[in-house]
Amino acid sequence: MGRLLNSGRHGVLCAALLACWAGTLAAQPVDQGTKPPVMTPALQAAMTEYRRRLAEYTRLHDPYVAEATTYWNEIAQKRKARVNRRRDGQDIVLGDYVLTQPPIYSGPPSPVDPSAPTVAPQPKSYVPVIADFLQSAAGYFKFVPQQPQSEIEFKRVYAKVAAAAGLTRDQVVRIYGFEVGGNGTYDVQAGLEYPRPGAQAITTALGYNQLLHVNSVELLAEHGDAFIKALDAKAATLTGEARKTLEKKIEILRVMIAFCRTVPDAWSEHDRLASTPKGLGIHALNLDIDIGPLLQTQKLLDSVLFARTKGFKGTLTAAELEMMNLTGDGNGFDMVMMPLAVREKVPTSNFFQQQSWARNSVAVRNNVVSKLIAATDSTMEQAVRLQGAKDLAASF
Numbered sequence: 115m116g117r118l119l120n121s122g123r124h125g126v127l128c129a130a131l132l133a134c135w136a137g138t139l140a141a142q143p144v145d146q147g148t149k150p151p152v153m154t155p156a157l158q159a160a161m162t163e164y165r166r167r168l169a170e171y172t173r174l175h176d177p178y179v180a181e182a183t184t185y186w187n188e189i190a191q192k193r194k195a196r197v198n199r200r201r202d203g204q205d206i207v208l209g210d211y212v213l214t215q216p217p218i219y220s221g222p223p224s225p226v227d228p229s230a231p232t233v234a235p236q237p238k239s240y241v242p243v244i245a246d247f248l249q250s251a252a253g254y255f256k257f258v259p260q261q262p263q264s265e266i267e268f269k270r271v272y273a274k275v276a277a278a279a280g281l282t283r284d285q286v287v288r289i290y291g292f293e294v295g296g297n298g299t300y301d302v303q304a305g306l307e308y309p310r311p312g313a314q315a316i317t318t319a320l321g322y323n324q325l326l327h328v329n330s331v332e333l334l335a336e337h338g339d340a341f342i343k344a345l346d347a348k349a350a351t352l353t354g355e356a357r358k359t360l361e362k363k364i365e366i367l368r369v370m371i372a373f374c375r376t377v378p379d380a381w382s383e384h385d386r387l388a389s390t391p392k393g394l395g396i397h398a399l400n401l402d403i404d405i406g407p408l409l410q411t412q413k414l415l416d417s418v419l420f421a422r423t424k425g426f427k428g429t430l431t432a433a434e435l436e437m438m439n440l441t442g443d444g445n446g447f448d449m450v451m452m453p454l455a456v457r458e459k460v461p462t463s464n465f466f467q468q469q470s471w472a473r474n475s476v477a478v479r480n481n482v483v484s485k486l487i488a489a490t491d492s493t494m495e496q497a498v499r500l501q502g503a504k505d506l507a508a509s510f
Contacts, residue, residue: 151229153229157228157229160228161228161229164225164226164227164228167222167225168224168225170221170222171221171222171223171224171225174219174221174222175219175221175224178217178219178221181217182216182217182219182468185212185214185216185217186216186467186468188212189212189463189464189468192210192211192212192464193445193464193465195210196210196211196448197444200424206448206451208456208459208460211460211461211464212461212463212464213459213460213461214461215461215463215481216461216463216468216471241305241314241315241316241317241318242315242318242327242394243303243306243315244301244303244320244398244401246394247320247327247394247395247397247398247401248398248401250391250392250393250394250395250398251395251396251398251399252395253395254391254392254395255366255369255370255395256366257363257366257370257395257398257399259398259399259401259402259403259405259406260359260363260402260403260404261301261401261402261403262300262403265299265300265502265505266505266509267403268300268403268406268407269300269505269506269509270509271403271404271407272286272300272322272406272407272410272411272506272509273286273506273509273510274407274509275407275408275411276407276410276411276414277510279411279412279415280415280418281411281414281415281418282429283507283510284431284432285414285430285431285432285435286414286506286510287432287498287503287506287507287510288432288433288436288494288495288497288498288503289323289414289432289435289436289439289494290322290323290497290502290503290506291493291494291496291497291498291500291503292432292436292490292493292494292497293322293323293324294307294321294322294324294502295307295497295500296496296497296498296499296500296501296502296503297500297501297502297503298322298502299502300321300322300400300401300406301320301321301400301401302320302321303315303318303319303320304316304317304318304319304320304324305317318394318397320397320400321400321406321409321410322410322506323410323413323414323439325397325400325409325410325413326388327388327389327393327394327396327397328381328384328385328388328389329409329413330388330396330397330399330400330409331374331384331387331388331393331396332374332379332381332384333409333412333413333416334370334371334374334396334399334409335371335374335375335377335379335384336379337412338367338368338370338371338374338375339371340412341367341371341405341408341409342364342367342368342371344408345360345363345364345367345404345405346364348360348404349361349364360404363402363404363405367399367405370395370396370399373387373392373393373396374387374396413439414435414439416443417430417435417438417439417443417446418430418435420438420443420444420447421438421443421447421450424447424451426447426450426451430450431491432491432494433487433488433490433491433494434446434449434450434487436490436494437449437450437486437487437490438450440490441465441466445465445466446465448464448465449465449483449487452483454484456483457482457483457484457487458482458483458484459482460482460483461481461482461483462477462478462480462481462482462483462485462486463477463481465483476489476490
């Protein structure tokens, strides 16, 4: 599990590492003084073979690139047109989607030039872990999250908050099962779900709903006042040291909210801010027994509220809600509004960018909307049988 004691690399928060993680590592400059390799008979033969393979690769790959460019441009154009049609109150019909699957390149890979200088592989970018979030929170905000005494304590608080927000037990438990495998802990981080040698974090996704560091900043910027109101109400029910402790936490939260609002309310700006050493400290809020459940709940609630503002009157199934989580509220809502007969015909590629679609093996394998939703539902069905999901269900 991605628990605190197993998060690794304690105390390694430093600006240099985080700067490396936040941006793309620059390639090392090639030594301008490097001499070209001596053209030996063996190298001449290798170059002849390389040119033959390059010509074959170009012959097959260039038409694919042209076809793929046309395809993904049409995906983008039709997505924009659907947004405009919905805004104008017009019905969305089957012809508003691209109904063919994306072109797939099946030719040989690009050959390697044997005469090119050898370039050392670039080190992997460092992904911050819980120890980094905690150190940043303490260093920049003097904040130490009040972590639960047990996993079940966090589940009970989360269930109470989620239910009060109007989320259903089915939505909460099944999404928990899908996101963290049915046994995930409140502090589980993506890549560290299971204790295994060499395990490394793959993203900053944290907690029951796998919030990214940018989610934490955005939620605080957009809903910070509501969080303060909820904590003020709780503080009013307390006395003595418990009340003083919570009031101090509220004051720190106010400072964090102000920091998150120092940039425009845009995803790219929140991402930039969240990736700074100071911004990473905001993510530690997910570990706090009072604030973590508010953040985790709000992430799901935002999608529910988005659907309502677009005129959806029913209750989203957990799988439909997960589609909004997976592809973004706009794209997910697009899927939710489809009749079943349409879902069976529309490729999943309509809801992704080219690169993100290619990286999402589930969406590629389940290549129409009905299959993707069914596969998501099937995964949830298996996960809710595990003890963590059962405990969360019992907490409602």
